[in-house]
Amino acid sequence: MRSTLRLLVIGMVACLMLGIITGAMAQVKLNGAGATFPEPLYNRWFYDFSKQTGMQVNYQGIGSGGGIKAITAGTVDFAGSDAPLSNADLTKMPAPVLQIPTVGGAVALAHNVQGVGKQIRLSPALISGIFLGQITKWNDPKILAENPGANLPSRAITVVHRSDGSGTTFLFTSYLAAVSPTWKSQVGAGKDVKWPIGEGGKGNPGVAGLIKQIPGAIGYVELVYAAQNRLPVAAVKNRAGKYITPSPASASAAIKGALRLLKADVRSSTVNSSGSEAYPISGLTFIFVYKQPAANAASLAKLLRWTMSASAQQTAAAYQYAPLPADLIAINSNLIGQIH
Amino acid sequence: MEATYSAGLRPRPQLIISDKVFNVLLGVAGAVVLALIAILGSSLAFGSSAALKVFGWHFTIGTNWDPVKEDFGALPFIYGTLMSSILALLIAVPVGVGTGIFLAEIAPKRLAEPLAFVIELLAAVPSVVYGMWGIFVIVPLMRSLQEYAGEHWSNCVLLSGPPVGVGLLTASVVLAIMILPFIAAISKDSLQAVPRTQAEAGLALGSTRWETISGPVLRYARKGIFGGIILALGRALGETMAVTMLIGNNPQITASLFRSAYSMSAVIANEFSEATGDLHTSALVSIALVLLVLTLAVNALARLLIWGVVSQSEGKAA
Amino acid sequence: MLRERLRNVGSAVALSLCGLMCLCAVLPLAAMLYHVIRNGAPAINVAFFTQMPKPLGEPGGGLLNAIAGSLTLIVLASAIGVPIGVTAGVFLARASGSRGAFWVRYAADVLSGIPSIVFGVVVYELVVVPMKGFSAFSGGLALSLIMIPTVVRTTEEMIRMVPYTLYEAALALGAPDWRATTSVLLKGARTGIITGVMLAAARVAGETAPLLFTAFNNQFWNMKLNQPIASLPVQIFNYAVAPWDEFHQKAWAGSLVLVTLVLGLSILTRVATRGRYEIIQ
Numbered sequence: 055m056r057s058t059l060r061l062l063v064i065g066m067v068a069c070l071m072l073g074i075i076t077g078a079m080a081q082v083k084l085n086g087a088g089a090t091f092p093e094p095l096y097n098r099w100f101y102d103f104s105k106q107t108g109m110q111v112n113y114q115g116i117g118s119g120g121g122i123k124a125i126t127a128g129t130v131d132f133a134g135s136d137a138p139l140s141n142a143d144l145t146k147m148p149a150p151v152l153q154i155p156t157v158g159g160a161v162a163l164a165h166n167v168q169g170v171g172k173q174i175r176l177s178p179a180l181i182s183g184i185f186l187g188q189i190t191k192w193n194d195p196k197i198l199a200e201n202p203g204a205n206l207p208s209r210a211i212t213v214v215h216r217s218d219g220s221g222t223t224f225l226f227t228s229y230l231a232a233v234s235p236t237w238k239s240q241v242g243a244g245k246d247v248k249w250p251i252g253e254g255g256k257g258n259p260g261v262a263g264l265i266k267q268i269p270g271a272i273g274y275v276e277l278v279y280a281a282q283n284r285l286p287v288a289a290v291k292n293r294a295g296k297y298i299t300p301s302p303a304s305a306s307a308a309i310k311g312a313l314r315l316l317k318a319d320v321r322s323s324t325v326n327s328s329g330s331e332a333y334p335i336s337g338l339t340f341i342f343v344y345k346q347p348a349a350n351a352a353s354l355a356k357l358l359r360w361t362m363s364a365s366a367q368q369t370a371a372a373y374q375y376a377p378l379p380a381d382l383i384a385i386n387s388n389l390i391g392q393i394h
Numbered sequence: 395m396e397a398t399y400s401a402g403l404r405p406r407p408q409l410i411i412s413d414k415v416f417n418v419l420l421g422v423a424g425a426v427v428l429a430l431i432a433i434l435g436s437s438l439a440f441g442s443s444a445a446l447k448v449f450g451w452h453f454t455i456g457t458n459w460d461p462v463k464e465d466f467g468a469l470p471f472i473y474g475t476l477m478s479s480i481l482a483l484l485i486a487v488p489v490g491v492g493t494g495i496f497l498a499e500i501a502p503k504r505l506a507e508p509l510a511f512v513i514e515l516l517a518a519v520p521s522v523v524y525g526m527w528g529i530f531v532i533v534p535l536m537r538s539l540q541e542y543a544g545e546h547w548s549n550c551v552l553l554s555g556p557p558v559g560v561g562l563l564t565a566s567v568v569l570a571i572m573i574l575p576f577i578a579a580i581s582k583d584s585l586q587a588v589p590r591t592q593a594e595a596g597l598a599l600g601s602t603r604w605e606t607i608s609g610p611v612l613r614y615a616r617k618g619i620f621g622g623i624i625l626a627l628g629r630a631l632g633e634t635m636a637v638t639m640l641i642g643n644n645p646q647i648t649a650s651l652f653r654s655a656y657s658m659s660a661v662i663a664n665e666f667s668e669a670t671g672d673l674h675t676s677a678l679v680s681i682a683l684v685l686l687v688l689t690l691a692v693n694a695l696a697r698l699l700i701w702g703v704v705s706q707s708e709g710k711a712a
Numbered sequence: 713m714l715r716e717r718l719r720n721v722g723s724a725v726a727l728s729l730c731g732l733m734c735l736c737a738v739l740p741l742a743a744m745l746y747h748v749i750r751n752g753a754p755a756i757n758v759a760f761f762t763q764m765p766k767p768l769g770e771p772g773g774g775l776l777n778a779i780a781g782s783l784t785l786i787v788l789a790s791a792i793g794v795p796i797g798v799t800a801g802v803f804l805a806r807a808s809g810s811r812g813a814f815w816v817r818y819a820a821d822v823l824s825g826i827p828s829i830v831f832g833v834v835v836y837e838l839v840v841v842p843m844k845g846f847s848a849f850s851g852g853l854a855l856s857l858i859m860i861p862t863v864v865r866t867t868e869e870m871i872r873m874v875p876y877t878l879y880e881a882a883l884a885l886g887a888p889d890w891r892a893t894t895s896v897l898l899k900g901a902r903t904g905i906i907t908g909v910m911l912a913a914a915r916v917a918g919e920t921a922p923l924l925f926t927a928f929n930n931q932f933w934n935m936k937l938n939q940p941i942a943s944l945p946v947q948i949f950n951y952a953v954a955p956w957d958e959f960h961q962k963a964w965a966g967s968l969v970l971v972t973l974v975l976g977l978s979i980l981t982r983v984a985t986r987g988r989y990e991i992i993q
Contacts (some may be wrong), residue, residue: 067787083932083939085845097767097931110932112940120668128844210556217643219461219668246668248460253558253654254643255953256664262955267533268558282768283955348844416890420806423799424816427864430857431819434826437834492733500727501734509734511982516741518978520918522945523967526952527744530751530960571740578737602723632827634921635949659829659921666833667925682833686826693825 082353086113088121088134089221090258091159091276092339095373096134102369103360109353115257119219119245125151125342131350133342136221137245138321150345152389155320155338156361158309158376160300161225162287163335164280165272166265167192171205173299177291178334182234184211184272186241187251192270207270214264214273217254219245225337226274229325233334274335277301278374292334293326304333305376317381336376345392355393362386438686441679444672453680459645459661461669466677468684470645474562474655475685478637479630481566481651486574487623493574494581494619499593499607510582517575525639528568533559533640536567540652555652558642563651565641569633573626580622580700584615621699628692632685634659658685745971752968755961760969765931765947768956775966777933781848781942782970784935785927786913788852793859794909800860801867801905802893817868824861831857832922840926848934848941851927855919859912866908870901907981914977918970920945944970 086096093115100111113134116124121133126147138153163176176184177200183189189196193206216223227243241247255261255273262279265271272288277300280287289297298304311329315322316338324337341361343354360366367377378386445466446453456467493513497506537559547553555561588611596606612619642654643664658681669675759774766773800816807813835854840846874897882892898905920943928940929947944966951963 083934083936085940087928094768098770100931101767101770104932112930112932112934114929114940117668123668127841129840129846212556212558217664219665244461246461248458248463252644253560254656254664256638256643257953259954259956263953264560266955268537268556270556271558279955410888413889416893420799420803421812423796424803424807424812426796427800427816427823427860428819430860431822433838434830434834437837438830441833441837489733489736492730493737496727496730496734500730509738512741513737514982515975515978516737518914518918518974519741519744520920520945520970520974522918522920522949522952523744523748523971526948526963526967527747529952531743531747574737574740602719604723604726605719608726628825632825632829634827634829635945639949639953659827662829662833663921663924666836679833679837682830686830689825689827690822693822697821 082109082350084109084111084131084350084353084357085129086111086121086132086134086341087116087124087130088113088342089118089136089339090115091118091136091220091222092134092157092375093258094278094282095157095370095375098369098373099361099366102366103357107356107360109357111357115259117216117218117245117257118221118224122219122342125344128348131343131347131354134339135342136337136339137224138340139342140321151342152345152392153320153340153342154358154386154389155340155378155382157367157370157378158305158324158336158338159374160277160302160305160308160333160376161222161229161274161335161337162277162280162300163272163290164262164265164275164283164285164287166267166269166285167207167209167272168269169205169207170201170286172201172203173286174204174206174288175200175291175297176288178230178233181290182230182237185213185215185230185250185252186234186237187213209270212268212271213249213252214255214261214268214271215249215252216246216257216261218256220257221245221339222258222274222276223247225325226335228323229335232323232326277305281374290334292330292332293328294330294332296330298331298333300333300335302371302374302376304331305336306379308332308334308336309338309376309382310379313379313381317385320382320385338378343393346394351393355390358390358393359387362390434686438679438683442676442683445676445680448673449677453677454684457647461665461671461674464671464673466673466680468658468677468681470647471656471658471661471681472684473647474641474645474657475631475659475688477655478562478566478569478641478657479627481563482569482573482630483623483627485567485570486577486626489570490574490577490623490626491581491619493578494585495607495612497578498582498585499611510579513575513578515575516571517579521572521633521635522639524568524572525636528564528636528640529560532564532568536561536564536652543652551649552651554650555648558652558654560640560642560654561650561652562641562655565637565655565657566651568636568640569630572633572636573630576626576629577619577622580625581615581619584618584622585611587618588614617699621696624692624696624699628689628696631689631692632659634663638663658682748964748967748971751961751964752966755965756968760962760965764933765962768959771958773962775942775944775947775962775969777930778942778944778947778966779969780933780935781927781930782917782944784848784941785852785855785923785943786917788848788937789855789859789916790909790913791856792853793856793912794863796856797860797863798867798898798905801864802871802898804864804868805871805897806893816864820861820864823857824865827921828854828858828919829921829924832925835922836925843938845938846926846928846940847938848927849937851923851941851943852937854922854926855916858919858922859909859916862912862915863905863909866912867901867905870904870908871897873904874900903984907984910977910981914974914981917977918945918974920949 096113118135118137121135124130125133193208224245231238231243255264258275258279261273262275265273289299292298307329308327311327311332312324326334362383457469458465458467537557540557543553592610593606596610637657638660644654645656763774831854839850878896882896930940930942934941948963948966951959
């Protein structure tokens with residue numbers, strides 16, 4: 055018993071040593087953290103990237119707030135966030151930061167109401183009413199008015215929101231603040247707000263998981279989370295008065311609608327965009343990287359250039375994200391060139 | 395008469411350098427253990443100073459947790475931690491003490507030993523596995539229970555709330571399963587430490603088996619069992635992963651058992667890596683400090699009670 | 713006469729209730745093992761132990777990096793915690809009655825009751841931020857802090873079980889103090905200490921909270937100690953709260969591996985210890 059134990063311990067230490075030695079010979083590794091909004095796509099991208107170039111890029115979805123905190127502390131090489139840094143935020147960063155939009159996406163209102171018969175339609179007033187806790191049942195007359203002929207149950211509405219600091223929350227609450235003065239004054243917009251009502255899930259996956267489990271739940275998630283989990287999504291009434299289903303096309307339309315403003319400043323708001331086919335709760339997701347990173351500047355630039363390539367943007371479409379319009383890609387190439 | 399370790403090994407003159415070095419080394423190791431406590435305490439105190447400077451002692455009674463407006467109060471989390479732990483105790487104490495009685499007094503030795511071993515294994519299962527099992531097995535059960543309660547007892551405030559599945563009661567039930575082995579093991583040990591004379595005296599006076607156990611035997615073991623319960627409370631207070639996955643993560647204080655709540659360790663696990671803003675981070679470290687103080691106080695109380703029992707039984711057995 | 717009958721019946725009922733309570737205690741463990749095995753076994757295959765995680769949409773993949781990462785963290789935690797713990801345990805056994813020993817023993821008891829997430833917070837503030845990165849090293853450090861109190865207490869108890877007379881005999885034969893301690897006391901207590909370390913390692917293998925913001929997590933294979941590293945409990949947590957069924961399957965499989973590892977170690981050490989105690993008697 056004792057000698058086998060000794061052998062075991064020696065064996066494990068030997069493996070550890072071997073691992074450290076081989077690890078020291080390994081290729082470049084980049085670490086990133088942040089938004090769960092683009093996480094499924096980033097995981098796919100970085101997997102493909104490592105197959106093509108041998109460079110390992112580790113990305114952990116801990117929420118946009120977590121990404122910003124990590125890059126401020128310098129514990130990661132790049133951060134992912136759907137909430138851009140305002141000028142005030144930029145002054146708080148230890149060094150100049152570049153904000154590079156990678157893809158667009160739609161924030162879908164996924165729900166777990168079965169047997170309705172047709173797609174649920176929600177107007178801005180309904181959405182703010184539900185999330186403020188004023189509308190509490192699915193067969194509330196206000197909802198029935200927007201959805202003639204739908205078979206809505208008398209179930210209670212369970213709101214699901216994020217429990218962590220989230221760029222997706224930022225996009226969603228920006229939309230609500232834009233369309234509902236009550237929401238703007240009572241709650242406001244931000245990565246983390248004081249929700250009047252609802253259950254908290256961690257990350258987009260946590261929210262999608264809760265919606266999937268709770269009958270009568272409704273919550274906001276990036277489109278791919280609803281699609282991959284086969285959760286029904288609501289059609290939202292946009293500024294032009296049409297009910298739009300979230301999709302790569304309608305998210306692209308929203309971004310195109312805001313293109314003029316975006317060309318001036320990529321951080322411009324894309325919610326409640328004009329355009330008849332625009333999905334009103336759409337936005338861009340960013341990667342933050344220092345203009346002069348402490349290490350791996352060339353590798354970071356290589357990675358970012360790769361994400362702007364046609365094949366990468368096409369993969370995005372397959373994963374239900376909106377590829378960037380050519381104008382934004384041109385702006386990005388300029389920004390990426392500044393990394394040194 | 396054999397010398398024992400309790401008086402320490404008799405000090406002998408340290409004649410060689412190697413002995414002096416050896417003793418210094420030992421002392422350093424001991425000092426490291428002491429230093430760890432100091433480092434822990436001071437690190438938390440330092441990290442929480444910013445938030446406590448802003449909020450003062452009202453931090454512990456504030457009910458608002460608003461990262462946007464930077465207004466933080468710890469009461470919802472203190473409530474959630476205490477309530478889930480107390481509910482867990484309410485479930486685990488009868489089961490645990492009953493199990494302890496069964497293993498110590500009723501079951502034949504051939505059955506009791508393997509059973510005690512199996513129950514101790516419950517304590518070895520990692521928290522994250524309990525959480526997973528809770529999500530996929532207990533939550534659907536709880537949801538059906540909530541739907542049933544919603545139909546039949548909709549007037550009861552304690553049982554109100556949408557049939558979400560996660561919530562205070564779900565977390566408490568799984569927490570109860572997690573602390574059960576501690577209560578059972580310590581109850582069993584305390585009961586086994588009771589001298590045979592107590593039970594025999596009871597039987598001699600004509601008591602039934604149960605009357606002896608619930609009377610003289612339990613009375614004697616009372617202190618140790620109570621200490622074990624407090625120890626289990628200490629563990630429940632600090633439990634993180636299973637609670638995070640099952641409590642619903644909503645910083646609200648409601649009377650309903652079915653609604654979501656939030657515990658101190660859960661909010662730290664969820665928000666710490668994302669707390670932008672120094673005040674937010676400091677508020678979370680303050681919660682860690684409150685948690686530390688709470689668990690230390692509870693564990694100190696438990697130790698006081700259990701040490702008393704151990705010394706008592708040693709005295710009697712001699 | 714009736715009252716006596718009632719008392720007897722009452723006694724029988726109460727005793728059987730206790731038996732029922734015991735059943736209620738055993739049932740959750742059985743249920744959990746059942747669910748873990750039933751849900752986890754189908755997802756266990758050779759690929760699980762030899763492949764890295766694949767992104768969403770790609771079938772297959774495994775948890776090789778998480779398993780290797782957990783093993784690395786345990787070895788690291790032991791490398792830091794065992795020397796400190798054993799040395800402090802020897803100190804306690806030798807200086808048993810002194811004031812210093814009282815406080816060290818008290819400190820070890822206090823440390824054992826601290827929630828593990830507090831260790832994670834402290835190591836983040838003291839190690840991760842200055843080091844400017846999440847790392848396997850900080851994760852191992854946080855885990856070692858959890859191991860130390862257990863190792864200290866086990867070492868002290870095991871050394872106290874070695875007959876005092878053996879130590880005196882070594883001294884009488886002319887051995888210096890340090891030699892007598894290491895060759896007699898430590899050697900005699902060796903098996904007990906190793907089992908104590910294995911139990912502590914089993915406990916630490918399942919810890920998730922302290923790793924969340926120290927070792928972080930990693931999609932890829934990593935053995936560099938200054939880089940984030942995957943670990944089984946963190947990966948199980950991420951997969952469990954994700955909405956995708958294929959991730960849930962992986963989480964069950966990971967739970968099966970983790971539970972087998974932890975329970976296996978616990979059972980092994982318990983069986984080994986029982987044999988030893990019989991020999992001493």
